[in-house]
Amino acid sequence: MVSTESASANELLAVRAAELYYEENKTQDEIGAILRVTRWKVGRLLAQARERGIIRIEIVHPRARRLALERELGARFGLRDAIVVPAPVDEVELQARVAEAAADYLVSVRPVPRLLGVSWGRTLHQVAESLPVGWSTGVNVVQINGGVSLSKRPGTAASTAVMIAQKAGGQATLLPSPAILERLETKRAIEGDRTVGGVVQMARGAAAYLFSAGVADTSSVHVDSGYLTADDIAELRERGAVGDVIGRYITADGTIADPELDARTLGLGLEELRGATTAVLVIGGEAKHPIARAIVTHGLCSVIVTDEHTAHALLDDIDEPIAARHHDSISEGTSS
């Protein structure tokens, strides 16, 4: 064999074959005739070209997904599903893409949940807006954590749930209570109210949950809405809080950051989320990487909808690869 000579000659052949196959879409047989090789060789040439990256196939579409990352995320964290969208440079655009993807996912969930528990926030509101009218039929919606008010002002907790329900021809049941009460007694009292208590009870019975998460900083909707002050946030951060899930602030290791505050927080608990078959976390953007990691590594969601950067962050810099093990080291046969 002529070693270098034939290696490069082969590569050139592969390039020619690739051009003829993918650009001119000729059949492998025809290419064989042109390049004076057998069609089997053409096939091998093409396979080789694909392996060596000579052929680059790219899917350019705003709604394209990153299936490889999805698979990795699912395997690593034992998720039921993972949706990863390509990240545009623009943060606003990114949020929109993630929201759209979440809406797409929601539409496709089988079995269709009769009752869907939703939280609220900017992200969820975008998801609601991205849902097509008639995205499902007869799906009722229940709020799973205290909302801003009953007003239907766009962007408020109520409108999110209502919009999701309306677009599926269902009823929305709102949680008529603040997210965080100032005093524990008030929280207990309002929780005891038949209306409020009933809604929380109903929320526990939801077949699926859809929620996002907030970052523990002053940009939080909790600050905007007046439930927490900048000082509260500062204290939470001192206690190690990385963000909140349905109003409950947790640390990087998945525990409640401030039990006293948490006791005053009304709505579904984290355990219900952890136990749910379908708990869809919608989260995107760099600021949310820490809270996303906290959620995902501690089993608080069964489905994640996110962007590729977040996905990479989740997969790359994990310092305690707990669940990571069953992926590589012990391989397939374990009781996982």
Added chain:
Amino acid sequence: MVSTESASANELLAVRAAELYYEENKTQDEIGAILRVTRWKVGRLLAQARERGIIRIEIVHPRARRLALERELGARFGLRDAIVVPAPVDEVELQARVAEAAADYLVSVRPVPRLLGVSWGRTLHQVAESLPVGWSTGVNVVQINGGVSLSKRPGTAASTAVMIAQKAGGQATLLPSPAILERLETKRAIEGDRTVGGVVQMARGAAAYLFSAGVADTSSVHVDSGYLTADDIAELRERGAVGDVIGRYITADGTIADPELDARTLGLGLEELRGATTAVLVIGGEAKHPIARAIVTHGLCSVIVTDEHTAHALLDDIDEPIAARHHDSISEGTSS
């Protein structure tokens, strides 16, 4: 039909199908099962995605070619062959790619020319260097226009021809004469010399020609070599010269720019080139677009080896877009 709704739904399906097919390489049947459509629909979805450019297939390789452009060039200008390489940003790199492509082409020319006529210059020298040793067997080479000298200093006219011949195990016959003589009488005299006249005669019998072209400016090798002065060039430009082919300066409409100068130019004439079955023009870079156009529109070459920018320039700014239309205008027949 649900118009927008289903159109975009279809597009989304196409994207999903494309992802599963090209990234996960699942079979169309499997994809059908996943997306709940028949495998035929999946096939159509993929075809659609390819048409609409959702799927982008790119061949990344320095030796890749632009077959579509080649076909267009060939059709438009009645060429026997056209080779178009992707243009790198770097001009130096571009020249190298074009030269490599020309070498590749030369290797593949069938029937193998027993005698190859070559011109000289920087481009041709690069072609010679790009040829692999043993690129052919027994191909003799003859210079078709006057060269710098008989010295074998790299880059000179002589070394180009010699290198091409040596690498094919053949003999090189040099044209031992200046490219342009100062006086017509001298030219006639030297042409009458048996050696020189014999070489020119031999050149007329070559089975193929390989040549490049120069720009009519002071960077020309003719200026470097002392055959022409900056003033000569300025005068040529005034007469409309865009560049030279085997030493003969022509205008954009393919005529000799300065007959008196041309009469003093020794070597093959343009008519021999025009009449040749295989006259391979090797030309690349923006500066050479005008001369390339002059050559190609006036039938002075039967094969062109160039870069994609030049190819586009040749195809675009021509005022007789004969074959250009069949691309978009008539489309598929809907009122979409």
Added chain:
DNA sequence: CGCCCCTCTGCTCATCTGAGCAGGCTCGCA
């Protein structure tokens, strides 16, 4: 209100393509 046209669907069949295998070749080593 009914007809026609257009598109989309799922199908049959022929073709194309990839997996896997036996033989042959070259190369490295003794």
Added chain:
DNA sequence: TGCGAGCCTGCTCAGATGAGCAGAGGGGCG
């Protein structure tokens, strides 16, 4: 020089794919 290993080749065969076709559904126009 002879032997074994490894790679490449061309093949068989089954599965995957694309072309082309008849039928169905839906919208527009008379």
